[in-house]
């Protein structure tokens with residue numbers, strides 16, 4: 139089932155940056171980020187609703203490149 | 213976790229409580245041998261984890277080993293309240309002149325252990341407390357200051373026991389308190405504590421309930437008493453619904469969303485918060501509601517766990533609505549629970565607005581939680597609405613449905 143409450147959007151440049159992708163997978167406490175075999179970032183759709191809105195991902199990436207969206211505010 | 217009588221007595225005996233001669237028999241032949249070893253009159257008692265043994269025919273008397281064998285055969289075949297006996301306890305029979313009651317349990321209101329003593333033992337203590345309150349003494353015990361046997365003496369003396377009897381009863385009652393405190397029990401009871409016609413004081417029957425969470429801490433004791441790790445010792449075997457609830461809780465280390473107990477009502481409950489579950493369950497019943505289940509959530513369960521618990525409750529035949537209620541929470545996020553229960557409704561093919569009779573969880577992240585509930589048109593309330601009132605509203609909605 140698709141996420142009902144939270145969406146996470148990541149700029150393509152960040153997703154392609156394997157070092158940043160690694161960092162994002164490390165900081166997220168609820169495994170919303172994973173790395174593909176080639177190191178690219180993947181957003182784990184089935185975990186999105188577990189987001190605890192800690193903003194660690196936002197702080198770990200260049201300003202504005204990772205966005206955590208509360209779907210219930212839209 | 214309840215102990216069988218023979219286990220409770222074995223525990224008391226380790227701490228010096230005086231017992232009658234006897235032991236557990238698994239077969240009628242064994243009962244005959246034990247009766248012969250004891251010699252003279254014996255009493256045979258079914259070992260089940262339920263009350264009403266005497267009325268059901270689970271307690272019999274025998275004067276000879278042959279009679280003991282016959283009695284044991286009948287007892288071992290007898291099911292009491294749906295329970296097959298673990299065995300039969302064969303004990304020497306004593307002439308009893310007077311029966312006393314001694315128990316230690318938790319006083320939930322005072323949040324302290326309480327020692328209860330009565331000189332009217334052998335019968336229902338609640339009944340004695342109502343009809344003869346002057347025969348029941350209650351002494352609260354400290355959880356900080358070490359226990360002093362003087363407290364036991366105070367309780368025994370409070371019902372008018374004096375002299376030699378007071379001196380001899382005090383150490384038995386004191387050892388009961390020590391057992392309660394040492395092993396994290398929720399109940400340690402001797403009833404009756406008999407005074408025999410020849411002046412001895414003896415533990416005639418005993419009840420012990422161990423706090424389930426303390427099982428691991430007292431694993432050595434349980435092993436020594438022969439209690440297996442696989443024994444849950446609940447009043448009845450868990451239902452499939454309850455087993456599934458335990459699986460949901462075990463699926464994720466985050467928080468609690470389990471301890472599910474099945475009932476036959478139509479209002480599903482997603483409830484919790486440090487005693488909140490019991491309060492809310494009682495409140496629903498007080499307002500005439502019929503809970504479909506009891507459960508406990510708290511400690512920030514994941515969205516998935518709250519969702520799976522909701523789905524489980526909604527899967528129970530006859531459940532029309534759920535009430536999601538907790539006390540004011542600081543260690544559980546309102547928005548996370550809101551996400552979980554709404555998702556659970558949607559994944560069950562139900563409209564959250566119709567299905568959630570009330571959502572009353574105020575506390576951490578409530579602003580986000582309330583936004584989520586508002587979006588899905590779920591009726592919610594904040595801390596200005598008491599748990600009791602929230603329960604009333606849930607029941608009213610059920611009755612109007």
Ligand code: SF4
Nearest residue numbers: 166189190192193195
């Ligand atoms: S806000 Fe926190 S929980 Fe949500 S995706 Fe970012 S790091 Fe993960």
